[in-house]
Amino acid sequence: MDAAELLHKHNLKKTSPRVAIIEALQSAKSPMSEAEISKLMGNHYERTTFYRSAQTLEEAGLLHKIVVDKLQVRYALNVGRSLHTVRTAHAHFYCNSCHELICLEHIHPGPYRLPAGFQSQESEVIIKGLCDKCTL
Amino acid sequence: MDAAELLHKHNLKKTSPRVAIIEALQSAKSPMSEAEISKLMGNHYERTTFYRSAQTLEEAGLLHKIVVDKLQVRYALNVGRSLHTVRTAHAHFYCNSCHELICLEHIHPGPYRLPAGFQSQESEVIIKGLCDKCTL
DNA sequence: TCTACATTTGCAACATTGTTGCAATAACAT
DNA sequence: ATGTTATTGCAACAATGTTGCAAATGTAGA
Numbered sequence: 001m002d003a004a005e006l007l008h009k010h011n012l013k014k015t016s017p018r019v020a021i022i023e024a025l026q027s028a029k030s031p032m033s034e035a036e037i038s039k040l041m042g043n044h045y046e047r048t049t050f051y052r053s054a055q056t057l058e059e060a061g062l063l064h065k066i067v068v069d070k071l072q073v074r075y076a077l078n079v080g081r082s083l084h085t086v087r088t089a090h091a092h093f094y095c096n097s098c099h100e101l102i103c104l105e106h107i108h109p110g111p112y113r114l115p116a117g118f119q120s121q122e123s124e125v126i127i128k129g130l131c132d133k134c135t136l
Numbered sequence: 137m138d139a140a141e142l143l144h145k146h147n148l149k150k151t152s153p154r155v156a157i158i159e160a161l162q163s164a165k166s167p168m169s170e171a172e173i174s175k176l177m178g179n180h181y182e183r184t185t186f187y188r189s190a191q192t193l194e195e196a197g198l199l200h201k202i203v204v205d206k207l208q209v210r211y212a213l214n215v216g217r218s219l220h221t222v223r224t225a226h227a228h229f230y231c232n233s234c235h236e237l238i239c240l241e242h243i244h245p246g247p248y249r250l251p252a253g254f255q256s257q258e259s260e261v262i263i264k265g266l267c268d269k270c271t272l
Numbered sequence: 273t274c275t276a277c278a279t280t281t282g283c284a285a286c287a288t289t290g291t292t293g294c295a296a297t298a299a300c301a302t
Numbered sequence: 303a304t305g306t307t308a309t310t311g312c313a314a315c316a317a318t319g320t321t322g323c324a325a326a327t328g329t330a331g332a
Contacts, residue, residue, distance in 0.1 A: 013328055015280065034318075046282050051319060053280090067203060091248065096257060107248055109261065112227065114240070117268025121232060124262045125245065132253025149299055151309065170289070182311050187290060189309090 010060040017045045018053050022062070031066055031092075031101045066092055066101060066124065091125035097134035146196040153181045154189050158198070167202055167228075167237045202228055202237060202260065227261035233270035 003022040007014045024040040025032065032040070034050055057063035091107040094100075109125045139158040143150045160176040161168065168176070170186055193199035227243040230236075245261045 013279065015328070017281075047319080048283080048321090049281055056280095093250070093254060104248075104250070109245065112240075112243055112261075112263055114229070114263070114265075115268065117271055118229060119266045119271050120263050121265040123264065125259065126262075127248055127250070127256050127259040129250075129257040130255045132251065135253055135255050149308065151299070153310075183290080184292090184312080185310055192309095 006062060010062060012056060012060060015053075017041075017049045018057065020045065021050065021053055021057070025063070030103070031064075066126075091127055093131065094126055094128045095131035095134055096128055097130055100131060102131060142198060146198060148192060148196060151189075153177075153185045154193065156181065157186065157189055157193070161199070166239070167200075202262075227263055229267065230262055230264045231267035231270055232264055233266055236267060238267060 001009075003019040003026075004014050006022060007018055012018065020041045021037060024037045027040070028036075034047065034054075038045070038047065038050060054063060054065070058065055091104040091109055093102045093104050095102070104127070107125070110123060112120065112123065114120060137145075139155040139162075140150050142158060143154055148154065156177045157173060160173045163176070164172075170183065170190075174181070174183065174186060190199060190201065194201055227240040227245055229238045229240050231238070240263070243261070246259060248256065248259070250256060
């Protein structure tokens with residue numbers, strides 16, 4: 001499904017920054033930071049616009065924001081040919097050496113038994129260590 | 137165990153900022169942000185010093201840094217009368233409404249089966265939602 | 273196809289969190 | 303008490319994200 005279709009299906013206007021962001025993420029092999037995405041888009045759009053678009057896409061459920069660490073925030077698409085299969089919660093692996101973020105599709109965390117009165121809305125599992133390329 | 141003892145036992149010099157940070161965290165009922173800790177210390181120390189002390193304490197295993205989200209980073213002690221029991225991995229619950237971070241001591245995530253060549257060093261589970269006080 | 277309206281963008285300014293270099297200071301072992 | 307080394311405070315900077323507002327753009331409807 002291409003960017004235009006995705007936007008239309010979610011009642012979002014088809015604007016160039018949104019299309020560019022979606023296409024950048026679709027072409028990515030792993031979740032990317034704002035800086036990486038911006039570079040892929042040719043630094044063609046304002047960071048402000050990126051953040052606002054990202055928020056819109058996230059609210060529409062199209063985008064997933066993964067916070068590895070402060071200064072290590074990554075974004076990924078939730079759909080289509082991207083890495084993130086729709087609505088399938090999975091863990092993420094962050095390599096402390098090469099800083100790549102890898103989706104561990106086979107690890108489905110939870111469900112968690114929360115104390116009485118607590119209500120879960122979303123959850124995130126980050127495993128940090130060394131990836132296969134960085135373990136010598 | 138008081139701040140001085142803790143520092144001594146870990147071969148760290150007993151300096152006023154470190155003592156103040158430890159005491160601030162010991163008096164806390166939940167992990168705190170840098171801003172909260174600083175305020176508790178009477179804004180008496182440089183932020184630079186806080187970050188450097190926090191890093192030192194973390195490397196010594198005394199402190200645990202929990203990244204909920206960008207702009208929502210919290211710190212907690214790993215010892216003594218604080219919330220964090222030593223070396224017991226546990227999940228954290230972040231309330232989207234009151235922004236409090238609560239340790240879920242009864243949830244011990246993992247172990248995770250990583251792909252070949254991957255080596256885990258640490259992991260973090262953040263569950264976001266509404267806490268008992270915020271579910272109406 | 274053109275028009276009007278609501279949405280979105282770009283820009284400027286600012287906020288928060290964290291880092292680095294370096295001189296001055298403080299802690300601890302002797 | 304003193305010397306050595308680690309730590310602090312300050313200043314400057316970096317990265318990420320937010321807000322207000324005017325200008326530009328997308329889309330539905332005429």
